[in-house]
Amino acid sequence: MMMQLPESHVQKNSLFNAMHRFIGAVNNMDQTVMLPSMLRDVPLEEDREMSSMKSDEDEGDMYSYYQLLKSIRSNIEWGVRCSAQDENHKESLTISRKNSSASTASTASLSSEEDEEDEEEDEDLQKQFQYHLTGLHGVLSKLTLQANFLTKRYKQEVGIGGWGQ
Template identity: 40%
Template sequence: MMQISSDSTSNKHSLINVMHRFIAAANNMDETIMVPSLLRDLPLEEQAASQVEDNNNETASKQRDMYEHYLLLKSIKNDMEWGLLKREMSSGASFLEMAVKQEEQQPVTGDLVVDDNAELEHQFHYHLRGLFGVLSKLTMRADHLTNRYKREIGGGNFMR
């Protein structure tokens, strides 16, 4: 039986740690934002600055508000915790089962196995780097959204 080393969870650059940071940031966002509807029609700060520069109605209508970012982050967190949604899978099979079926349909010869292994390793590292980048950006967005919500409602201090 393969055991996961406890060192991987203590390494701040491990995939597991990056995933935990995003989920923690999304949970903090979800616990902080008590009234998500207050986020409607509030542009992100970066978008508000670009709207002033562009002053173009087409650009303003395409940009998402904070509420849409909130829903997106919650959805991604749920997908990470619970797996792909069944509505996305036409056959109801798990993602792993679908990948195995797709792999079985491709013909394999002895010479291709070595090339496939090198290609698989390259694909793995490519997607791992991408996953680290995406999770880091999502974590920063969840933190930004939480902090912006706190500023909008007065930092949780209702007595002014």
Template identity: 40%
Template structure:
């Protein structure tokens, strides 16, 4: 059974986060031997946008590196990003925003929300593709097990 592709029914941030979390959870539960991903050639993706030289996750086309990155991003989303020395750059909670900054904050929020939705959709698609590549490789490996029948213990 293949993981279903994303169909854009709703465009809310919470739905996008849920879809990404579900796809990476399925990926993590399906891939029992992550090191096998180093030997699997990535599937050709059907791009919705013009073809770019970069992979969805950056420069790499290594499924193992993509797997580790997707897991890391999911953990960051679930548990927060751990900053060294406990400092957050550019964040000062005591500073109050002026009316002029508030208008700018709304624009920034809309811009970042659109960006987050786009990135989460792409990451969800990548997790589904990676899971399907692994499943296909495992099925091929099982069908090429050799001429000996399976041994069943009763």
């Protein structure tokens, strides 16, 4: 059993906690939805909360969202499955980096110009990381709301709207 520590503001907004909340919401949804097929043909746009989270490419019914949320949970828990093409790309990058580092090792020292480029690249990586971390946190928050909403809608559809709210 994991010991729970009081959440500070920083912990509450951590990526780990956002993932934990999302996985918990999807697990709750999965335990509540006993008959996923009942979600077929139930439109998404009946609720303002849900429609504001949809993108232009989101079409379909509650069942497709149910499947999507479960798939995302699986990707978070087990990792994204790579295709053979992705693996080949990773191998070629590894070989390229090894060749690059071997040629760099043969050079006696880095020039100050290269040092500046490395510092800029490190700063750029930090900015990219912050950008993507913020985006991922926002997406996980929206997905958590969607999982909670889907659970609530399912309860309404089967007539158990007053339970566990």
